[in-house]
Amino acid sequence: MNDQILDWIGYIASSIVLISLLMSSIKKLRWINLIGALVFGIYGFLIGSLPTGFMNVGIVVIDIYYLARIYLSGEYFKMLPIDNDSEYLASFINFYKDEISLVTNLDELNIANAEVKLYILRNMTPAGVFVCNKYSDDTLEIKLDYAIPQYRDFKLGVFLFDGQKKYFTEKGFTKFIVFTKEKSHTKYLNKMGFIESNITGKTCFIKEL
Numbered sequence: 001m002n003d004q005i006l007d008w009i010g011y012i013a014s015s016i017v018l019i020s021l022l023m024s025s026i027k028k029l030r031w032i033n034l035i036g037a038l039v040f041g042i043y044g045f046l047i048g049s050l051p052t053g054f055m056n057v058g059i060v061v062i063d064i065y066y067l068a069r070i071y072l073s074g075e076y077f078k079m080l081p082i083d084n085d086s087e088y089l090a091s092f093i094n095f096y097k098d099e100i101s102l103v104t105n106l107d108e109l110n111i112a113n114a115e116v117k118l119y120i121l122r123n124m125t126p127a128g129v130f131v132c133n134k135y136s137d138d139t140l141e142i143k144l145d146y147a148i149p150q151y152r153d154f155k156l157g158v159f160l161f162d163g164q165k166k167y168f169t170e171k172g173f174t175k176f177i178v179f180t181k182e183k184s185h186t187k188y189l190n191k192m193g194f195i196e197s198n199i200t201g202k203t204c205f206i207k208e209l
Helices: 003-020 026-046 050-072 087-095 097-103 155-161 165-169 183-191
Strands: 077-081 116-122 125-136 139-147 175-178 195-199 202-208
Touching (some): 026 050, 125 155
16 A cells, blocks of 8 residues: 555544544544544554554544443433523523524523423433423424533433423423524424424424324
């Protein structure tokens, strides 16, 4: 194998490792880092650098170990009602306001008068906030459904929309509706089983429980 090809393998491996460090999701970081370390390990052995090769083999083993823990370990989820005078909530929204404002108009977000307002805990860590207004007798309009970056692996959504149906139906609600056009948000809604629709000329997404 000529030197130019070897150099390109090294560049590609370095790029993959660097990209992995940009991931906010721990799961994505581990997967991409694993691929980068695997390619870098191959590169190390090809150029005869055993320390480089074995170091990256070690990184691959470490990534596999932590990915196995992520996939095999049971996780605890819980919904916790939000108090109207919650200082933590104000700090939470202020800290993540740049991202939240991409999908929610914060000036129109009235949590105090919301029909449903919840923290979503993951292993007892506040991982997200869920706020809904009453849209009709049987429908909740989701005004805020935000998960912090390291927990954006759809598990919170699955827990909320699939695992907690009884919580919402006991309150008399059988549907969720969301008005949005933001691409990453619509991708998430599609993943959660929302169906695109149109009401009075406005694009919306509806999910029946």
